[in-house]
Amino acid sequence: MALTDILPPADWMQRPGLDRLADALDADAGAARYVGGAVRDTLLGLDVSDIDVATIHPPQEVVRRLEAAGIKAVPTGIAHGTITAVADGTVVEVTTLRRDVATDGRHAEVAFTDDWQADAARRDFTMNALYADMRSHRLHDYFDGIADLNAGRVRFIGDPLRRIAEDHLRILRFFRFLARFGDAPDAEGLSACIDRANDLMALSRERIADELLKLLVARDAVDVMRLMVGHGIWTPVLPEIDAAAVERLAALAAGEAAAGIAPDPIRRLAALLDTGNAESVTARLKLSNAHRKRIATALGRNDARQAQETGYRLGVEGAIDQLLLAGEPEAAASLIGWTRPALPLSGGALVARGLARGPDVAKALRLVEDRWIAEGFPGAARTGAIADDVVAQALRATSIA
Known part of the structure; x- marks a missing residue:
């Protein structure tokens, strides 16, 4: 991937409703841009599933504009500035630009802003703070995220220790993004994650599980898990994850x-x-x-x-x-x-062959099933022959008793 000023063409850009959304948010005047994963993954040539848009418009204004344009607006996270827009079947998360007011390591109190760089500065890694105009696809990169993407470098925006203090989950996100996109760990970021690994104890186990499961299917999951175990990252919360x-x-x-x-x-x-x-x-x-x-x-x-x-x-x-x-x-x-086959015979067929209703039928049916499996799941004719044999043996045993 070469450094570029324009987001390359991609299939997701042709999804229905995106032009209507751009018009509704006044994107041509610079009021809305694509952001985050869609921009990052397009630069990497990866498929894009989720589309996110950032806008200078306050949440209620976003709702008003969408409804005026006939676009469904769902207030999924309106308190935090996020509206889900559904335009011609295309789902887009639209979020007002934000800046952090206060953080406690788990949650952030935010204020809305119209400052694009302030919004970028509150994001975790440089590769996630990339924006692209909705129509011209011109890129906006405030923290050298494109260079980091080219280098396979997962790098915190600003001081890593401070970013981890704002949200402890960023420790696990650092390693997940390293497993998915990285070539080698950023030394400063890795050092901060090692130093603050005990902060993971403050997180809910659900958030930890979510990040772990995502990490485990990333491209370099095994090598990154070795790195994490070698530096004791999991020890405070999941000591069971060891070298073995x-x-x-x-x-x-x-x-x-x-x-x-x-x-x-x-x-x-x-x-x-x-x-x-x-x-x-x-x-x-x-x-x-x-x-x-x-x-x-x-x-x-x-x-x-x-x-x-x-x-x-x-x-x-x-x-x-x-x-x-x-x-x-x-x-x-x-x-x-x-495809798992079905046994072509029922307990009623055994009763019809002379077995009395009751526990003997269930026992005989299990014997028929075991032989049917052992013979490779034969058809109805052979299964019937197996049933004849099992029932005959059962009746002989009953008469002897």
Whole structure:
């Protein structure tokens, strides 16, 4: 990527409604600009999902202008200056320029402003403080963010220690952005994160979990996690993430790559844990019950002899997780696109063959299912033959008894 004054063309710029939004916010007069991730990722040639716009207009004026233009305005974060605009199906977050008034390491009290550089100065990293005019796409770079982006350098705006004091989550964001975009850590930023790692204890575990899960699927997640463990970043809040845990993560990442399976944050978190600490860590991070169950399944063991049997008993997702964590990428890959079959026989079919209703039917059905799985999920005719045999054995056992 070369230094540039103009944001290169990208598909997201053609989304319907953006021209109407630019008109409504008087962007041609410099009152609104694209900002943040959309600008950064376009410069890197990456796909853009979310679009953010910054504007000098106060929130209520933004609402008035959008409604006058027939654009839906949703006051999602109006107290902090953010309005969600929905124009012809395109969703854009529109936020009034802000400056920090007070911070406590977790939350910031802000005031609205019309000063673009003041708004840029309150952002965390130089690569996130890039703006582009909505129509000409001319870039505005107040803190050499483009140069840092070219160098793969994640650099705090201003004094790193002060920026971390404003919001402790910036420690984890520093490493997440390093894993996604960086080539080498900025020395001053890394030093500040190491010095202030204990500040992470003041954060909610939900915020920590959110950043960790995002980091785990970033491009250089393994190397950055090694860096964090080596400098004790996780020790204050997640001491379970140690060198051995990172090596398990490295093995999983290699297995995912070998199997052609995309990285998954919950699976990768499971790799960092073990059966002895998974329950306590997932509870501490306040993961959903579904995610906690998935991690428990991934770390479990079963007696299946083949990949499809594992897939049948655990479900495809659970089987892929477990096989990858067990170091069996080829077996995991064999389940890509595989659909769990349904047993082509019911308990009623066993009753029709002569079994009395009751617990014997359920027991016999399990035996039929086990043999059906072992034979590779045969069709209805073969399954019926298996059922005949199982029922015959059950009836003989009953008569002998």
